[in-house]
Amino acid sequence: MPSKICLFCNHQFMGRADKKYCNDYCRTALHNQLKSENHKHFKRIDLVLKKNRKILETLFESNEAKKNTVLERKIQELGFIFNYHTHILALENGKQGIFCYDYGYIKTKQGELAIIKQN
Numbered sequence: 452m453p454s455k456i457c458l459f460c461n462h463q464f465m466g467r468a469d470k471k472y473c474n475d476y477c478r479t480a481l482h483n484q485l486k487s488e489n490h491k492h493f494k495r496i497d498l499v500l501k502k503n504r505k506i507l508e509t510l511f512e513s514n515e516a517k518k519n520t521v522l523e524r525k526i527q528e529l530g531f532i533f534n535y536h537t538h539i540l541a542l543e544n545g546k547q548g549i550f551c552y553d554y555g556y557i558k559t560k561q562g563e564l565a566i567i568k569q570n
């Protein structure tokens with residue numbers, strides 16, 4: 452039987468060619484580790500989306516949003532991350548609304564956004 456390296460503990464063991472772990476403990480442990488890493492990844496994305504939404508909501512509710520526009524630079528300073536959104540809607544004016552849950556934005560002119568709320 453060939454000598455192999457366990458994918459979880461990195462110890463050498465003897466086993467069939469298709470065996471990847473020295474024992475069931477290592478197999479389960481690696482599986483659980485991968486699962487929890489996936490979970491952390493999802494959680495991080497959730498946090499970014501919720502923070503983005505909160506920033507949009509705050510701007511929408513603030514006086515500044517009565518004018519309805521905000522500088523892209525300003526929203527980034529607040530910690531908004533542009534790559535993260537939940538969905539995109541085609542609006543009647545031919546523009547795209549980019550949303551984080553119920554709040555979103557439209558690019559108006561260079562470096563400026565209008566904050567919108569989905570009904």
Ligand SMILES: [Zn+2]
Nearest residue numbers: 457460473477
């Ligand atoms: Zn092992």
